[in-house]
Each structure stands twice: as structure tokens, then as C-alpha cells.
Amino acid sequence: MEMTDLTQILEPYGLYVIAGATILFIVYIFARRREYSGPSVIAVSAIMATLVGVVTNLIKVPTPATGGYINLGDTMVMFSAMLFGPVVGAFAGGVGSALGDILGGYAGWAPITLIVKGLEGLVVGYIARRSDRTPVLVVAGTIGGIVMVLGYFTFEAYMFGVPNAMVEVPGNTLQAVTGIIVGTALAEAIKKKYPEVVDML
16 A cells, blocks of 8 residues: 555544544533633634634645645744633644645645644644733744644655655745744734723633
8 A cells, every 4th residue: 555545544534533533522611611601612612713724725726746725824823822822722623624735625634734844833822822912922933833844854754755744844934934923913903902802701
């Protein structure tokens, strides 16, 4: 079996992976209901995941070397995480981006995206939580972007070989930089002008 068959093998399971991740997320929130306002966190997470999925499909640039694509989804992954923290960031980043893969015709990538973008959202949200300072948000976005680029590179190097994986590094890096710029600008503006939005959770 060729390594490139893996995304084809995973293709039928994208929706099941998203459903499983969503169920685990809801169980986690209600298990920690003393710490989180369950309904509010779930509602905000669902809205932000939908936003990530939609923006992911606004512009798609295919990368033939790996069968993936470059997109703008990281702008909303980072925005979600910077605004609402690691829990919402992880769900919106992972489930929202995986949903974007499925809706965009890249269902085989959804399980990988769930992990990589979920980690990105988690890291960005953890570092940026409770801060509206530009340097903190930029550092959070930068580290999250590195997680994303390295995550995809590791998987693609294993599947397609290092030379093919290297082809996607510039595009993924551009995604990360765009995410940092847009995510930081939006999150900083809302945190400063509308702090009550953040306080919802």
C-alpha cells in the first residue's frame, strides 16, 4: 500500500471523527461545569467552529505535491483562541477546520486537521488568555503557527516524503502569518472595546 493512500482511507471517517470529538468536548465541558458555563461555552464554540469552517473555504489554493490546500482558516482559528481561550480555541480550530476540509472536498485530511489545528487553537488560547496586549497575542499566534506548520510538515513528510512536504511549508507559513496579523488585530480590538464579549464565558 502506498503512503499516499492514507488520506483516501480516512476519507469516509471524517464526519465520524468530528462527531466523536464533539461528543468528547461536550462531556468535558459538563464534567467541568463548575469552571465553565456549559451552554455558553458550547454555543460560542459551535459558532466559532462554523466561522472557521466557512472562512477555510473562502479561498483555496491546491497543493498538488501533497493533495492538500492553502486557505485562510487560520485567521479565525487564532481569532477564536485569542478571544475566548484554549477550550474554545481547540474546538473551533480542530472541529471547525476539519469541517472545512469535509465541506471543501478534502475529507481525507479532516482527521489530521482536527489534531493539528486543534493543537494550534489550544496553544494560542492558552498563551493569549486574559491578555489584550499586542506582544502577548503575537507571541501566542507565532507559537501556534509553528505548531501548525510543524504538525502538517511531520505528517506530510511521513506520507509523501520530505521534499514534497517542504513544498507546503511556505504556504503554511503564509497561512500562519496571515492568521497572526488578522487574528491579533480582531482579538485585540474586541478585547479592548467590547470586554463583555470575552466575559460571556
